Amino acid sequence: MQPIVFVLGKPGCGKGTTCSYLSHHLPVQHFSAGDLLRQEVQNPRSLNAQIILDDMKAGRIAKPEITVQLLREAMEAHPAAKAYIIDGFPRELEQLEFFKQQLDVERCFMLHLNCSDEECFTRIHGRHSNRVDDNDQTIKNRLQNFADETLKVINLFKHQGRLMEVNANADKLEVCQNAFRVIQSLVGIRK
Numbered sequence: 001m002q003p004i005v006f007v008l009g010k011p012g013c014g015k016g017t018t019c020s021y022l023s024h025h026l027p028v029q030h031f032s033a034g035d036l037l038r039q040e041v042q043n044p045r046s047l048n049a050q051i052i053l054d055d056m057k058a059g060r061i062a063k064p065e066i067t068v069q070l071l072r073e074a075m076e077a078h079p080a081a082k083a084y085i086i087d088g089f090p091r092e093l094e095q096l097e098f099f100k101q102q103l104d105v106e107r108c109f110m111l112h113l114n115c116s117d118e119e120c121f122t123r124i125h126g127r128h129s130n131r132v133d134d135n136d137q138t139i140k141n142r143l144q145n146f147a148d149e150t151l152k153v154i155n156l157f158k159h160q161g162r163l164m165e166v167n168a169n170a171d172k173l174e175v176c177q178n179a180f181r182v183i184q185s186l187v188g189i190r191k
Contacts (some may be wrong), residue, residue: 001084001104001105002081002082002107002186003082003083003108003109003182003186004025004086004105004107004114005028005083005084005085005086005108005110005111005186005187006086006087006089006090006108006110006157007085007086007088007113007179008087008090008111008112008113008150008153009112009113009114009115010087010115010117010138011124011143011146012115012119012120012121012122012139013114013119013120013123013168014115014123014168014172015087015113015124016032016034016087017054017172017174017176019032019087021176021180022085022176022180022183023085023178025162026082026083026180026183027082027083027189028083028085028183028187028189029078029079029081029083029084029085031071031074031075031084031086031087032077032087032088033067033070033087033088033089034087035061036054036070036071036103037052037062037066037067037070038056038068040052040070041053041056041064048066051063051066052066053110055142057146058141059138059139059142060139060141060145061091061092064092064095064098064099065098066080067089068095068098068102068103071086071089071099074101082189084185086087086135088154091146091153092145092150092152092153093152093153093156095153096153096156099176108162108171109164109187110162110164111164111182112153112163112164112166113155113165113166113168113175113178114164114166114168114169115166115168117143121128144165164186166179166182
Protein backbone atom coordinates (compact mmCIF):
# COMPACT_ATOMS: atom_id res chain seq x y z
CA MET A 1 0.00 0.00 0.00
CA GLN A 2 1.07 3.59 -0.61
CA PRO A 3 2.51 5.65 2.24
CA ILE A 4 -0.04 7.26 4.53
CA VAL A 5 0.48 10.59 6.25
CA PHE A 6 -1.92 11.37 9.04
CA VAL A 7 -2.31 15.12 9.58
CA LEU A 8 -3.39 16.08 13.07
CA GLY A 9 -3.77 19.27 15.02
CA LYS A 10 -6.29 21.08 17.14
CA PRO A 11 -9.63 22.07 15.60
CA GLY A 12 -9.08 25.18 13.50
CA CYS A 13 -5.31 24.69 13.11
CA GLY A 14 -5.60 24.56 9.30
CA LYS A 15 -5.62 20.84 8.53
CA GLY A 16 -8.06 21.13 5.64
CA THR A 17 -6.38 24.18 4.12
CA THR A 18 -2.93 22.62 4.36
CA CYS A 19 -4.03 19.26 2.98
CA SER A 20 -5.84 20.92 0.09
CA TYR A 21 -2.61 22.78 -0.76
CA LEU A 22 -0.63 19.53 -0.59
CA SER A 23 -3.06 17.67 -2.84
CA HIS A 24 -2.83 20.45 -5.46
CA HIS A 25 0.98 20.51 -5.43
CA LEU A 26 1.88 16.83 -4.98
CA PRO A 27 0.57 13.56 -6.52
CA VAL A 28 -1.21 12.58 -3.31
CA GLN A 29 -4.83 11.89 -2.51
CA HIS A 30 -6.29 13.85 0.40
CA PHE A 31 -9.10 12.59 2.60
CA SER A 32 -10.63 14.47 5.48
CA ALA A 33 -12.06 12.14 8.08
CA GLY A 34 -14.43 14.94 9.15
CA ASP A 35 -15.61 15.60 5.60
CA LEU A 36 -16.23 11.89 5.01
CA LEU A 37 -18.27 11.75 8.21
CA ARG A 38 -20.24 14.91 7.31
CA GLN A 39 -20.98 13.44 3.85
CA GLU A 40 -22.19 10.25 5.48
CA VAL A 41 -24.58 12.26 7.66
CA GLN A 42 -26.08 13.70 4.46
CA ASN A 43 -26.46 10.26 2.86
CA PRO A 44 -30.17 9.32 3.13
CA ARG A 45 -29.29 5.59 2.88
CA SER A 46 -26.72 5.68 5.69
CA LEU A 47 -27.39 3.50 8.70
CA ASN A 48 -24.80 5.48 10.68
CA ALA A 49 -25.92 9.05 9.97
CA GLN A 50 -27.67 9.66 13.30
CA ILE A 51 -24.85 8.09 15.32
CA ILE A 52 -22.30 10.31 13.56
CA LEU A 53 -24.47 13.41 13.96
CA ASP A 54 -24.97 12.81 17.68
CA ASP A 55 -21.19 12.44 18.16
CA MET A 56 -20.51 15.62 16.17
CA LYS A 57 -23.00 17.69 18.12
CA ALA A 58 -21.45 16.54 21.39
CA GLY A 59 -17.87 17.08 20.17
CA ARG A 60 -17.12 13.36 20.59
CA ILE A 61 -14.76 11.31 18.46
CA ALA A 62 -16.61 9.18 15.91
CA LYS A 63 -16.73 5.41 16.30
CA PRO A 64 -13.54 3.88 14.84
CA GLU A 65 -15.37 1.23 12.82
CA ILE A 66 -17.41 3.90 11.02
CA THR A 67 -14.49 6.22 10.27
CA VAL A 68 -12.14 3.43 9.16
CA GLN A 69 -14.77 1.96 6.82
CA LEU A 70 -15.26 5.37 5.18
CA LEU A 71 -11.48 5.85 4.84
CA ARG A 72 -11.03 2.35 3.40
CA GLU A 73 -13.69 2.96 0.77
CA ALA A 74 -12.15 6.32 -0.12
CA MET A 75 -8.63 4.87 -0.50
CA GLU A 76 -9.88 1.91 -2.56
CA ALA A 77 -11.50 4.40 -4.94
CA HIS A 78 -8.08 6.06 -5.57
CA PRO A 79 -5.53 3.26 -6.09
CA ALA A 80 -3.21 5.35 -8.32
CA ALA A 81 -2.27 7.92 -5.66
CA LYS A 82 1.44 8.07 -4.76
CA ALA A 83 0.49 8.61 -1.10
CA TYR A 84 -2.60 9.22 0.99
CA ILE A 85 -2.93 12.30 3.18
CA ILE A 86 -5.58 11.79 5.87
CA ASP A 87 -6.50 14.75 8.01
CA GLY A 88 -8.28 14.63 11.32
CA PHE A 89 -7.50 10.96 11.93
CA PRO A 90 -6.61 9.04 14.08
CA ARG A 91 -7.75 11.16 16.99
CA GLU A 92 -7.33 8.42 19.58
CA LEU A 93 -5.24 5.26 20.01
CA GLU A 94 -8.30 3.03 19.58
CA GLN A 95 -8.89 4.48 16.10
CA LEU A 96 -5.25 3.91 15.15
CA GLU A 97 -5.32 0.29 16.32
CA PHE A 98 -8.59 -0.39 14.50
CA PHE A 99 -7.13 1.21 11.34
CA LYS A 100 -4.04 -1.03 11.53
CA GLN A 101 -6.19 -4.14 12.02
CA GLN A 102 -8.39 -3.36 9.01
CA LEU A 103 -5.78 -2.18 6.50
CA ASP A 104 -2.41 -3.52 5.45
CA VAL A 105 -0.35 -0.51 6.43
CA GLU A 106 3.42 -0.57 6.05
CA ARG A 107 4.40 3.08 5.92
CA CYS A 108 2.47 5.47 8.18
CA PHE A 109 3.74 8.87 9.24
CA MET A 110 2.27 11.84 11.03
CA LEU A 111 2.38 15.56 10.39
CA HIS A 112 1.37 17.59 13.46
CA LEU A 113 0.17 21.13 12.79
CA ASN A 114 1.02 22.67 16.15
CA CYS A 115 -1.22 25.65 16.92
CA SER A 116 -2.25 27.55 20.06
CA ASP A 117 -5.79 27.31 21.45
CA GLU A 118 -6.24 31.08 21.00
CA GLU A 119 -5.31 30.97 17.32
CA CYS A 120 -7.63 27.99 16.76
CA PHE A 121 -10.59 29.84 18.33
CA THR A 122 -9.87 32.90 16.19
CA ARG A 123 -9.75 30.85 12.99
CA ILE A 124 -12.89 28.86 13.75
CA HIS A 125 -14.87 32.00 14.54
CA GLY A 126 -13.65 33.53 11.28
CA ARG A 127 -14.53 30.68 8.94
CA HIS A 128 -18.29 31.38 8.67
CA SER A 129 -19.30 27.76 8.36
CA ASN A 130 -22.57 26.05 9.11
CA ARG A 131 -20.87 23.12 10.81
CA VAL A 132 -22.72 21.74 13.83
CA ASP A 133 -19.39 21.44 15.66
CA ASP A 134 -18.34 25.11 15.30
CA ASN A 135 -19.86 26.54 18.49
CA ASP A 136 -17.92 27.54 21.61
CA GLN A 137 -18.94 24.61 23.83
CA THR A 138 -18.29 22.01 21.14
CA ILE A 139 -14.94 23.64 20.32
CA LYS A 140 -13.99 23.43 24.01
CA ASN A 141 -15.01 19.75 24.04
CA ARG A 142 -12.96 19.09 20.90
CA LEU A 143 -9.91 20.87 22.37
CA GLN A 144 -10.27 18.78 25.53
CA ASN A 145 -10.52 15.59 23.44
CA PHE A 146 -7.35 16.69 21.64
CA ALA A 147 -5.51 17.15 24.94
CA ASP A 148 -6.86 13.92 26.46
CA GLU A 149 -6.70 11.56 23.47
CA THR A 150 -5.09 12.92 20.31
CA LEU A 151 -1.86 13.97 22.00
CA LYS A 152 -1.36 10.30 22.94
CA VAL A 153 -1.41 9.38 19.24
CA ILE A 154 0.96 12.22 18.36
CA ASN A 155 3.35 11.19 21.13
CA LEU A 156 3.30 7.58 19.94
CA PHE A 157 4.40 8.65 16.45
CA LYS A 158 7.04 10.91 18.01
CA HIS A 159 8.37 8.02 20.09
CA GLN A 160 8.51 5.85 16.94
CA GLY A 161 10.43 8.53 15.01
CA ARG A 162 7.60 8.95 12.48
CA LEU A 163 6.41 12.45 13.47
CA MET A 164 7.12 15.79 11.83
CA GLU A 165 5.81 19.08 13.21
CA VAL A 166 4.99 22.38 11.56
CA ASN A 167 4.27 25.61 13.44
CA ALA A 168 0.65 26.24 12.45
CA ASN A 169 0.48 29.63 14.20
CA ALA A 170 2.32 31.09 11.21
CA ASP A 171 0.80 32.65 8.09
CA LYS A 172 -1.38 30.24 6.06
CA LEU A 173 0.95 30.15 3.04
CA GLU A 174 4.02 29.63 5.21
CA VAL A 175 2.34 26.72 7.00
CA CYS A 176 1.38 25.15 3.66
CA GLN A 177 4.85 25.55 2.18
CA ASN A 178 6.52 24.12 5.29
CA ALA A 179 4.12 21.16 5.24
CA PHE A 180 4.88 20.67 1.52
CA ARG A 181 8.61 20.37 2.23
CA VAL A 182 7.98 17.99 5.13
CA ILE A 183 5.71 15.70 3.07
CA GLN A 184 8.17 15.66 0.16
CA SER A 185 11.00 14.56 2.43
CA LEU A 186 8.84 12.21 4.49
CA VAL A 187 7.46 10.08 1.69
CA GLY A 188 10.03 10.90 -1.01
CA ILE A 189 7.65 12.09 -3.72
CA ARG A 190 7.91 14.87 -6.23
CA LYS A 191 5.30 16.60 -8.35
